[in-house]
Amino acid sequence: MRFRRKGKISPRYIGPYEVLDQIGLVAYKLALPPRLSAVHLVFHVSMLRRYIHDDRHKIQLENVELDENLAYHEGPISILDRQVRQLNSKKVASVKVLWYNHPTEEATWESEADMRDIYPHLFDTLEAKVTTIDAAQAFAEVAMKHPED
Incomplete structure (x- = not known):
């Protein structure tokens, strides 16, 4: 999903997010996390990009150290x-x-x-x-x- 923030070097896309439903021919409803609750759930296809799976995007759990509050x-x-x-x-x-x-x-x-x-x-x-x-x-x-x- 394309999403702009202030600043020159900001990420152009955020996600990936699950597609819940197709709305008409050119819009999709997405499952967004609670931190994006102020954002409308339906997006035009021009705002979306297909996610290409890449194993480098995964964090290896054995390498992750959590503190006593289970925070990373x-x-x-x-x-x-x-x-x-x-x-x-x-x-x-x-x-x-x-x-x-x-x-x-x-x-x-x-x-x-x-x-x-x-x-x-x-x-x-x-x-x-x-x-x-x-x-x-x-x-x-x-x-x-x-x-x-």
């Missing part, structure tokens, strides 16, 4: 990598984030500024790692310039 939480565990890209006259920093309940292969690139605003604690460990790496590189450079005889 998604949040960042750590930052795996950092990159800065040049876009026209502006540099944009991104960080590769590992998320709870997701394997390393599903780590995503996120805006560094956004992640610093929402999860500042992630950058404490990242900055400590960078400082350690920088110190090791500086030591190696000095050792190469002045080898001990």
Whole structure:
């Protein structure tokens, strides 16, 4: 079902939802969840798209960790990598984030500024790692310039 939200990068479609009934030749009644109770249940076919089954859309239950309230939480565990890209006259920093309940292969690139605003604690460990790496590189450079005889 096509559904717009404010913002440039919003999902264009939400769902899938079960079709309950065909209304006339060009409309369908859908079974919507309670959170969409303010939305009318009948949609024109131009607002709908056929769902193509994909196993990647399923969450493996053995990988899901529930808390004591049986709630599923998604949040960042750590930052795996950092990159800065040049876009026209502006540099944009991104960080590769590992998320709870997701394997390393599903780590995503996120805006560094956004992640610093929402999860500042992630950058404490990242900055400590960078400082350690920088110190090791500086030591190696000095050792190469002045080898001990």
